[in-house]
Amino acid sequence: MESEKSTNNGKHSSAESRSPKQLTPQxxxxxxxxxxxxxxxxxxxxxxxxxxxxxxxxxxxPLKDEIMPNNIIMIGHTGVGKTxxxxxLAKLAGAPFIKVEASKFTEVGYVGRDVESMIRDLTDLAVNxxxxxxxxxxxxxxxxxxxxxILDILLPPVKxxxxxxxxxxxxxDIENEEFEPETARESELNDKSREKMRERLRQGKLDDRxxxxxxASDMQxxxxxxxxxxxxxxxxxxxxxxxxxxxxxxxxxRVTIAEAKTIFEQEEIQKLIDMDAVAKEAIHxxxxxxxxxxxxxDKIASADGARSGPDVSREGVxxxxxxxxxxxxxxxxxxxxxxxxxxxIASGAFHVSKPSDLIPELQGRFPIRVELKSLTEDDFVKIxxxxxxxxxxxxxxxxxxxxxxxxxxDDGIREIAATAAQVNESVExxxxxxxxxxxxxxxxxxxxxxxxNCANKKVVIDKAFVENRLSKIAKDRDLSRYIL
Numbered sequence: 001m002e003s004e005k006s007t008n009n010g011k012h013s014s015a016e017s018r019s020p021k022q023l024t025p026q027x028x029x030x031x032x033x034x035x036x037x038x039x040x041x042x043x044x045x046x047x048x049x050x051x052x053x054x055x056x057x058x059x060x061x062p063l064k065d066e067i068m069p070n071n072i073i074m075i076g077h078t079g080v081g082k083t084x085x086x087x088x089l090a091k092l093a094g095a096p097f098i099k100v101e102a103s104k105f106t107e108v109g110y111v112g113r114d115v116e117s118m119i120r121d122l123t124d125l126a127v128n129x130x131x132x133x134x135x136x137x138x139x140x141x142x143x144x145x146x147x148x149x150i151l152d153i154l155l156p157p158v159k160x161x162x163x164x165x166x167x168x169x170x171x172x173d174i175e176n177e178e179f180e181p182e183t184a185r186e187s188e189l190n191d192k193s194r195e196k197m198r199e200r201l202r203q204g205k206l207d208d209r210x211x212x213x214x215x216a217s218d219m220q221x222x223x224x225x226x227x228x229x230x231x232x233x234x235x236x237x238x239x240x241x242x243x244x245x246x247x248x249x250x251x252x253x254r255v256t257i258a259e260a261k262t263i264f265e266q267e268e269i270q271k272l273i274d275m276d277a278v279a280k281e282a283i284h285x286x287x288x289x290x291x292x293x294x295x296x297x298d299k300i301a302s303a304d305g306a307r308s309g310p311d312v313s314r315e316g317v318x319x320x321x322x323x324x325x326x327x328x329x330x331x332x333x334x335x336x337x338x339x340x341x342x343x344x345i346a347s348g349a350f351h352v353s354k355p356s357d358l359i360p361e362l363q364g365r366f367p368i369r370v371e372l373k374s375l376t377e378d379d380f381v382k383i384x385x386x387x388x389x390x391x392x393x394x395x396x397x398x399x400x401x402x403x404x405x406x407x408x409x410d411d412g413i414r415e416i417a418a419t420a421a422q423v424n425e426s427v428e429x430x431x432x433x434x435x436x437x438x439x440x441x442x443x444x445x446x447x448x449x450x451x452x453n454c455a456n457k458k459v460v461i462d463k464a465f466v467e468n469r470l471s472k473i474a475k476d477r478d479l480s481r482y483i484l
Contacts, residue, residue, distance in 0.1 A: 023092060025051050032088055035389060036081045037382045042370040045072055046089050049343060049368070053093070053289055056341070068340070071325065071365055073297070073355060074347040076372030079431020082347040086293040089345075095289040096126035096282075102346075103299040105317050115320045119330040122290055123337055126282035131273065138272040139265070146264030147201060150257060153211050155194050207258035214250045215263060279334040290342040294321075298348030301357040318359045325365040375424075375431050380417035383432055384408075391439055402451040404459060411463040416442065419470050442469050 023031070028047035029040070036043070049070055056067045074082045083099065090097030100118045200206055255263065300314045300321075324330070327340035346366055348355075355363065375383075384392050392413070396406040420434045446459060 023051070028089075028092055031092055032085065035088055035387050036084055037379050037386065038375070039081050039085065039372050042074055042081070042085055042372050045368050045370050046085055046345065049345075050089060050093055053095075053343065057288065065340075068327075069343045070368050071344040072346070072368045072370060073366040074345065074370050074372055075350050075355065076347075077374055077429050077431050078349050079429075079433040080372045080375060081432070082372060083293070083295060086291070086345050086347070090291055090293075093289065093291065095291055096122055096129060096286050097291045097293065098122045098125055099293040099295060101295050101299075102297045102317065102321075105300075105320070115317065115324055116330045118292055118294075119286075119324065119337055119339060119342075120332045122292060122342075123282060123286050123332045123334055126286045126290070127279060127334060130278045130282045130285070131275075134273045134278060135269050138269055142265050142268035142272055143261075145268040146261055147198065149264050149268075150201065150211070150260055151194055151197060153213065153260075154206075155197055201257070204258075207256060209257050210254055211257060211260060212252055212254050213260050213263065215253055216250060216267075283332075283335055283337055287338050287341060292342055292344050294344060294346040296348055297346040297358070298350040298353050301348075301350075301353040301355075315359060318362050322359070322361050322365065325362070374429060375421075377414075377417045377421040380420050380432070380435060381413055383435065384413050384417060391435055395439065395443060399446075399450060399459075404446075404450055404457055407458065407460050409460060409462040412461045412466050415463045415466040415470075419466065438470065441473065442466060445469075 025044070025047035028050060029043045032043045032047070049072060052070065056064060059067060074085070076082055086097075086099065098118060098121055100121075105113050105115050105117075197206075300317045302314050324339050325344050327338070330337050330339060344366070355369065384390055392406075392408050396408075399406045416435070416438055420438050423438070424430065424434050442461070
């Protein structure tokens with residue numbers, strides 16, 4: 001569900017680390033089931049679409065370029081899982097993925113973001129993804145080079161041998177912080193001293209020592225003054241890229257050796273990475289496996305064919321969006337990107353408008369339509385208990401850090417689900433997001449009192465506890481509107 005977003009403590013299932021070719025559609029659905037309750041038809045459609053990306057790449061000959069992705073449009077109330085399905089799908093695919101809101105785009109001639117910016121943003125994301133992978137590959141080498149640079153500062157290249165007593169004294173002085181870098185520069189230590197110093201450096205014995213290093217000046221602050229101003233929103237990034245070729249001004253800083261390790265390691269990583277190769281690989285990934293999730297597409301559909309008023313640019317946004325979805329070439333700062341085989345997944349609640357209010361050409365580019373069902377009381381019970389990042393598991397983990405054991409009984413969970421379903425029906429249906437407001441109101445006093453009054457206690461959340469906290473609010477429609 002959209003309400004079930006969590007980093008899961010940075011841990012991912014084994015399936016999330018596999019490549020798409022190792023996941024069958026049924027395996028993809030099983031992985032989505034770990035985080036999203038119900039909506040089997042939507043999961044099935046996106047699983048097939050993801051597997052088809054791999055199938056197409058295995059096709060030989062010119063037919064490969066003729067196979068177009070089957071774009072999907074998901075229809076359903078807010079909070080039923082549309083965004084979460086796309087987000088989890090991207091993790092499974094390990095593909096460049098970006099989520100955008102259709103309502104923030106304007107047609108050409110209006111102040112705002114143009115639709116091509118979604119492809120530029122997707123390419124930026126892909127470049128960062130590839131750069132991180134390449135950084136991991138060269139990190140060990142960069143760490144060694146950073147170590148050598150620190151040793152060069154502490155122990156410059158030697159010109160003559162020192163006696164054993166002189167060598168021992170120099171090492172003791174550094175160990176006891178009784179030295180200045182300038183003194184070290186004047187020192188003439190032999191290879192044996194360098195190895196001893198390397199050993200101490202790796203053991204962390206010198207991490208608190210202070211040395212003087214040179215670092216590149218940061219130009220980011222200068223570029224921030226440009227900011228996003230409509231059509232020139234990318235001017236800051238373009239100028240920054242242009243100036244990246246100019247040698248950066250260096251300035252001296254006094255830092256600890258521990259900080260110097262990190263600074264030097266990052267600088268060496270940048271030197272070892274071939275950014276031209278990174279950009280080429282990133283563009284390839286975007287073109288072959290990129291996924292764009294366009295949320296709130298119903299906001300650019302004009303109900304009943306209305307074509308006037310303050311939202312006159314809606315149809316223009318659709319027409320600008322059409323060539324991107326159909327397949328065109330977008331200029332990015334890393335090169336030209338073709339959008340022919342990017343998978344587009346759109347979603348919208350369509351409360352006021354309906355999919356048929358979109359222009360026919362755009363409707364035709366989203367051949368697969370999936371309607372997500374509204375959530376029932378039973379669905380809420382499953383959402384609270386089954387997913388790996390279920391809300392009650394999150395709250396229990398939070399309070400456990402304060403020494404409080406939080407236990408939810410079956411009837412307590414059922415009452416929470418019933419309250420959420422009742423409020424959704426009587427006020428506004430916001431799907432699983434209602435559970436967040438319910439849980440916040442339910443545990444507000446407990447979260448406030450911990451740890452002063454509830455430390456080392458066990459708190460049981462049963463039906464009576466839930467009724468005591470929520471029954472009055474749930475029954476009063478006006479209160480529900482403002483509190484839940």
